[in-house]
Amino acid sequence: MTFPFSFGLPMSRTTTIELHKEEMKFSAGHFTIFSATHRENLHGHNFTVYVALTGAVVENGLLSDYGPLKQAVISRCRAWNETFLLPGRSPYLRLEQDVRGDYLARFHDEELRFLARDVTVLPVENVTLEELARVFGEELVADGAVLKSSGITRVVVKCASGPGQWSSWEWENHG
Template sequence: MTMPNPPALAGHYRVRVTKDHLVFAAGHFITYNGDHCERIHGHNYRVAVEVEGPLDDNHYVFDFIALLELSRSIVAEWDHRMLLPDGSGLIAVHDDPGEGPAHVRVCYKERRWVFPKEECVILPIPNTTTELLARLFGQRLWERMGQQGLKPPSVLRVEVEENFGQMAAAEWRNPSE
C-alpha cells in the first residue's frame, strides 16, 4: 500500500544554533529574597538561538552563518568577564578611576568589591539572573539583525544555560507579522 502525499506545509520553519563557540565563561552574583546576596561565582554559560518564520528567496528562514556570527559577537563581549547589573536597587556599581587603570567599585550593603574595569561588563539589567541574561542577549541580537539590514524573524528565542540542566529562555514575536 502506498502512502498518500503529505499535506502542503504551512510555510513556517525553524532554525536553531547552539555550538561550542556559543559558550561564555563569566562571573556574577545575584540578589534574592530582598535581602540576600550570593557569593561571587561563575558559570560556563551555553547559548542557543532559535528563529522561526517563512522561507525567504534563498529558501532560508535565516542564514545560519549570519545567525552564528551575530550570536558569537555577543558571546565574545561577555566571555571571561564579570557581569554586573546597572539597574539594581540593591547592588550599586560605580566607576572608580583612581590612580592607574580604571576600576569598578561594587557595593551591596556592607560588602564591597573592586574589579578592573576592562574585565567587567556592566549590563542594563536589575539582576544578572539567567532569565535576564537571555532577555538581554535576545534584545542585542535583534538590534544587530536590524543594524545588519537582516529581515527580522517571526519569532526569536534565546536560551541561556548556566549549568547542565539549568536554563532560562526569552522569546520575542515580530509585531509586524
C-alpha cells in the same frame, strides 16, 4: 512535480533554525542579588546560548541568511568570556568607578572592588539567566526591522548556566 499531500495547491512552509554552536558559550563570574541585604557569594558558570529562528521558507529553500545573527551571538559570548558580570541597573548595588576606571560595588554594608579590565557591566537589574537571555534576545531583535525584512517571525533565546538549568526569552512579530 506535485506531491500527493499538496493537492496541487501552493504550500506555505514554515521552519525553525536552531543554533547551538560550540562558539556560543562563555565563562563568567557573577552573584545573584536576592534582596537589599542578601546576595550569593561570588562564583562563576560556563554559560551556553541557544537561538531558534522561525519563519517562512522562501523560493530558494532558505529561511534567511541567519549568519549575521549567529555572528552577533558569538561576538557577545566572546566579549563576556572571562569577565565578571555586574548589574548596572540594580536597585541594591551601587557601582562607582575610581580615577583608573576600576569598580567599587557597594552592596548593603559591603564594598567589593574589581579591576575595570575584569568587569562587564550589563543593562540588567540582576545577573540571572532570565536577564542574560533577555539581553541576548533584545540585541538580536533590536527594532525588529532586520528580522521582519528577513522573514523571521519568531525568535527564542535560551541561556544556560549548566546542564539542566535554562531560561528562555521570546519575541514574535505580530505585524
